[in-house]
Amino acid sequence: MKILQKSFYNHPTVQVAKDLLGKNLVREIEGKLLIGKIVETEAYTHDDPASHAYKGERNANKSLFGPVGHAYVYFTYGNHFCFNVVAKVPNVSAGGVLIRALEPIEGIEIMQELRPGKKIKDLTNGPGKLTQAFAITKELNGIDLMQKGPLYLTEGEVIPEENIVATKRIGISRAQDKLWRFCIEENQFVSR
DNA sequence: CACCCGATTATCT
């Protein structure tokens, strides 16, 4: 399976959020492989009041302002990490796609070890859940996702536009009118 | 240094 390259991420953030549906997230831990298909995403742009990038570059969010195809991992609510992929056109300062849910494909036993007592359906159907199941922490903030390593993304399915559902983003207080949450239609691993 | 808040989840009822 081919690893997604810069030409995939070098587009408007909202477009890449849709394009990422159906692609595979690959995690390598101690020689073992975890794979999940992306089934739910959200877009956050530089001029979007709901984005961490909105108030400008800070040490905590600098990955969002860095090169496309790299990871932005942040910690929130005291307990949870969330994983984003940096994506934007060249003349724009920042932009990221939050990966909200995956369908477990490979390494399900290891995911269950990382999330003890959870059913397969509850392994990766939320942004904080999938980072736990894939052992994604701030250690991986800023890493290059376009080459083989601990974390990268590979080509997968191309989801037709008519099978993509756009809805309001979840858990934000500003810019709630934007329909920038994208899901694969009728996928049982989408959150909520 | 105190205060506030958040791109969430688990665990109740």
Next chain:
DNA sequence: GATAATCGGGTGT
């Protein structure tokens, strides 16, 4: 459906 848990970063004194 409601709420507690939990903590790093931002903001202001």
